[in-house]
Amino acid sequence: MTTAEGDAIEAASDTIESAQGSIAARTGRGPAGRLGVRGWLRWLWRQLTSMRTALILLFLLALASVPGSVLPQEGIDPAAVSQYFVAHPALAPFLNRLSLFSVFAAPWFAAVYLLLFASLAGCVLPRTFRLAGSARQRPPRAPRNLTRLPFTASYATGQQPDEALGKASALLARRRFRLHAGAGWVSAEKGYLREVGNLVFHIALLALLISVGLGGIFGYKANRLLVVGQGFANTPTDLDVFRPGRLVSPSDLQPFSISLQGFTAKYVNSGPEMDQPITYAAPLTYHTSPGAPLRHYVLQVNHPLVVDGVSVYLIGHGYAPEFKVTDGTGRVQFDGPVPFIPVDQSSLTSEGVIKVPDAKPTQLGFAGVFLPTAVDNGGQLQSAFPAALFPRVSLVAYDGNLGMNSGQAQSVYQLDTKGLHQLPVAPRPLAPGQSIKLPGGVGTLTFTGYKQWVSLAITYDPGQLPALVSGITALLGLILSFLVRRRRVFVRALPRADGSTEVVMGGLARSDAAGGFEAEFADLAQHLQELHDGSALPAEQLAQELDQQSAVTAQAHAAGHDPALAGREGSEA
Amino acid sequence: MTRLLRPERCGARAALIGSLLAAAALAIAGCEGGAIGANTPASSGQNFVSGSYQTTVFRVGSRPQAPTVAGITLTGKRLRLASYRGDVVVVNFWGSWCAPCRAEAPTLGALARQLTGSGVRFVGIDIRDEPDAALAFMQNFNVGYPSLNDPNDDIALQFRNTVPPSAIPSTVIIDRSGRIAARIVGGVTYAGLKAMIGRVAAEHS
Numbered sequence: 001m002t003t004a005e006g007d008a009i010e011a012a013s014d015t016i017e018s019a020q021g022s023i024a025a026r027t028g029r030g031p032a033g034r035l036g037v038r039g040w041l042r043w044l045w046r047q048l049t050s051m052r053t054a055l056i057l058l059f060l061l062a063l064a065s066v067p068g069s070v071l072p073q074e075g076i077d078p079a080a081v082s083q084y085f086v087a088h089p090a091l092a093p094f095l096n097r098l099s100l101f102s103v104f105a106a107p108w109f110a111a112v113y114l115l116l117f118a119s120l121a122g123c124v125l126p127r128t129f130r131l132a133g134s135a136r137q138r139p140p141r142a143p144r145n146l147t148r149l150p151f152t153a154s155y156a157t158g159q160q161p162d163e164a165l166g167k168a169s170a171l172l173a174r175r176r177f178r179l180h181a182g183a184g185w186v187s188a189e190k191g192y193l194r195e196v197g198n199l200v201f202h203i204a205l206l207a208l209l210i211s212v213g214l215g216g217i218f219g220y221k222a223n224r225l226l227v228v229g230q231g232f233a234n235t236p237t238d239l240d241v242f243r244p245g246r247l248v249s250p251s252d253l254q255p256f257s258i259s260l261q262g263f264t265a266k267y268v269n270s271g272p273e274m275d276q277p278i279t280y281a282a283p284l285t286y287h288t289s290p291g292a293p294l295r296h297y298v299l300q301v302n303h304p305l306v307v308d309g310v311s312v313y314l315i316g317h318g319y320a321p322e323f324k325v326t327d328g329t330g331r332v333q334f335d336g337p338v339p340f341i342p343v344d345q346s347s348l349t350s351e352g353v354i355k356v357p358d359a360k361p362t363q364l365g366f367a368g369v370f371l372p373t374a375v376d377n378g379g380q381l382q383s384a385f386p387a388a389l390f391p392r393v394s395l396v397a398y399d400g401n402l403g404m405n406s407g408q409a410q411s412v413y414q415l416d417t418k419g420l421h422q423l424p425v426a427p428r429p430l431a432p433g434q435s436i437k438l439p440g441g442v443g444t445l446t447f448t449g450y451k452q453w454v455s456l457a458i459t460y461d462p463g464q465l466p467a468l469v470s471g472i473t474a475l476l477g478l479i480l481s482f483l484v485r486r487r488r489v490f491v492r493a494l495p496r497a498d499g500s501t502e503v504v505m506g507g508l509a510r511s512d513a514a515g516g517f518e519a520e521f522a523d524l525a526q527h528l529q530e531l532h533d534g535s536a537l538p539a540e541q542l543a544q545e546l547d548q549q550s551a552v553t554a555q556a557h558a559a560g561h562d563p564a565l566a567g568r569e570g571s572e573a
Numbered sequence: 574m575t576r577l578l579r580p581e582r583c584g585a586r587a588a589l590i591g592s593l594l595a596a597a598a599l600a601i602a603g604c605e606g607g608a609i610g611a612n613t614p615a616s617s618g619q620n621f622v623s624g625s626y627q628t629t630v631f632r633v634g635s636r637p638q639a640p641t642v643a644g645i646t647l648t649g650k651r652l653r654l655a656s657y658r659g660d661v662v663v664v665n666f667w668g669s670w671c672a673p674c675r676a677e678a679p680t681l682g683a684l685a686r687q688l689t690g691s692g693v694r695f696v697g698i699d700i701r702d703e704p705d706a707a708l709a710f711m712q713n714f715n716v717g718y719p720s721l722n723d724p725n726d727d728i729a730l731q732f733r734n735t736v737p738p739s740a741i742p743s744t745v746i747i748d749r750s751g752r753i754a755a756r757i758v759g760g761v762t763y764a765g766l767k768a769m770i771g772r773v774a775a776e777h778s
Contacts, residue, residue, distance in 0.1 A: 230724065230725070231724070231725035232701075232725055232726055233725060233726040233727055233729065233730040234730075235726055235729050235730050235733060236740060237666060237700055237726060237729045237740060237741050237743070238700070238701065238725075238726035238729065238730075250733070251733050251734060253733070255730055255733050257725060257726075257727065257730065259725070290727065290730055290731060327709075331709065331712075332705045332709075333705060333706060333709045334703055334705055334706045334709075335703065335704075335705045336703040336705075336706075355670070356706075357669070357675065357710075357713075358669065358706065358709035358710050358712070358713040359709070360713075403672075404672040404675050405672070405675045405676060406672070406676060407672055407673045407675065407676025407677070407760055408672055409671075409672050409673055410672055412670055
């Protein structure tokens with residue numbers, strides 16, 4: 001009986017389990033025992049690829065992204081970062097040293113990500129090989145005592161054992177079971193698709209990780225502010241912010257160019273939703289490469305322009321008041337739009353500066369506020385609506401040294417007032433067409449009108465599509481492995497003393513997935529019995545066999561080796 | 574053999590990890606391209622990709638062909654780079670709004686006055702600039718050589734297959750046979766640029 005028990009357990013157990021068991025036994029000695037360098041390395045690798053480490057790393061990854069949403073990020077809102085620097089002069093440099101203003105580019109974030117990748121790859125790769133092996137496996141030999149399996153059937157037939165087994169094989173083959181036959185027995189197994197699904201899931205998971213990595217290596221992100229009527233080309237000199245992946249060089253950028261033809265924004269103009277935007281539309285023309293035909297597109301929020309796999313998103317808009325500045329010699333120093341940055345999104349009150357570094361006799365600078373719909377609110381001028389219904393500009397004028405000729409790069413949106421001094425100009429808001437004459441004959445500024453601008457986010461992520469495809473594939477594989485059950489059917493045919501043949505069938509479902517095997521087995525048993533023209537065994541013998549079965553099951557439970565349970569382990573997803 | 578130290582089997586819940594990781598990746602990706610209005614351009618940054626000083630020199634055999642650049646200068650004249658073939662051409666990418674360009678302008682102006690006429694030509698490519706401001710810059714720094722107006726960066730784009738200027742200012746030296754001999758990203762120094770031009774000018778085409 002012990003041999004039979006051993007057989008049944010062997011049939012039910014799985015090579016994966018035994019492989020795992022022996023590994024656990026080897027490494028289970030732990031660091032306490034005498035381990036060489038190799039032993040330690042192996043132990044470290046086991047630790048890294050363990051489920052627990054992966055979970056801790058995943059948790060760390062989530063934790064590490066928290067500062068990314070609490071603190072302003074360089075890549076998303078550089079303005080907020082510099083505001084933070086001004087507001088917290090002591091703390092900000094310290095946080096900056098910890099890369100907390102660019103969390104997703106920080107070395108420690110990369111460390112967590114790479115460790116997680118190594119952990120998952122180290123876990124998934126070997127498992128993939130094991131699954132591949134298990135998908136190719138032949139069904140095991142039939143256990144000696146089939147009546148101890150969860151599902152059994154037996155009957156007597158007048159056919160010879162070989163003939164009976166032949167018919168059983170044919171039936172099982174018709175039902176697309178994989179067969180393995182020996183003297184007096186046939187084993188059949190079905191549901192290998194479960195392993196295929198498992199395999200697909202694991203490979204797709206690796207592909208997903210690689211895709212995400214690819215995006216970071218070969219992709220790039222850029223920003224560009226564009227005034228209506230202006231154009232730009234996708235090259236680093238023409239981008240405001242350019243964040244290339246590790247292996248991106250300027251010549252890899254897709255050579256498209258875009259011209260902004262116009263911009264319209266519609267706002268709710270009454271009720272509680274007043275000032276809320278309804279639609280934005282930015283009609284533009286573009287060339288996919290120099291010399292390519294001109295194309296048209298209307299850029300809208302969440303309707304990016306896609307050129308050569310690069311997505312161009314509309315992410316912001318504002319006003320660019322136009323100025324004409326003449327210096328003390330009467331020479332026109334500047335004549336064009338100057339993008340102002342919104343400081344209040346609901347009214348689009350915007351701030352900006354005009355630098356005139358080549359003015360004579362002295363450099364000129366202006367800091368101003370643009371109000372799209374200016375209203376007098378108790379002596380204080382404010383913007384009441386985001387559309388330019390009553391545009392006004394209010395300016396402060398400076399002369400002196402702008403600090404640009406020293407070569408120190410500076411923001412085009414900020415005035416370094418260290419070397420400047422404010423000119424006594426009456427604070428009068430300018431309407432389009434109005435000018436201010438600067439005292440001392442150092443120049444004149446005219447507010448000639450305004451244009452609108454849009455800010456564009458340019459993103460290229462070659463890993464996006466592969467990530468999507470592998471994500472979907474992983475899901476399909478997972479569903480397949482959950483839906484398909486692996487199940488085994490064994491048939492033994494034994495000659496009986498009276499010249500007839502005793503046929504015993506046993507069945508085992510190797511996973512705890514949704515039931516149904518009971519019905520399938522019953523159906524198989526009935527069909528086989530009909531083919532064999534079999535008759536039920538004498539009731540007395542059946543009862544005896546059932547007794548044996550329950551006794552063995554009880555034993556198995558006591559030993560902690562329920563064959564049915566043991567069978568489940570190996571095929572977990 | 575403490576139980577705590579023994580790693581668990583990893584595979585069973587790889588599905589969970591995978592889906593969580595995918596969710597995390599999506600969440601990170603989702604941070605980009607948010608709603609309009611939430612994002613203003615880099616109002617604190619320099620708002621242009623500024624150069625760190627970096628020089629690339631190409632050996633004679635491995636020099637890329639310079640693009641056939643042509644356009645209208647700031648003073649309204651037509652200019653073809655190819656018409657300078659036979660001379661060494663120094664191409665400088667600049668803008669009047671760019672502080673490092675203003676710092677290197679006197680150096681370039683002085684070298685141009687010194688070397689023009691001895692087989693060296695200077696050409697500026699004015700990027701993202703307002704023409705009045707650019708002309709005022711040229712007058713202010715006494716820049717004698719012509720500059721092509723490149724408001725949309727089309728000329729910079731033509732250099733993409735060779736040595737694209739990856740920042741402003743950038744300077745490219747083209748040899749007598751129309752091939753790119755060197756590129757300097759960032760401001761130039763008098764001694765450094767003069768020596769480099771001298772080496773290229775000393776070659777026989």
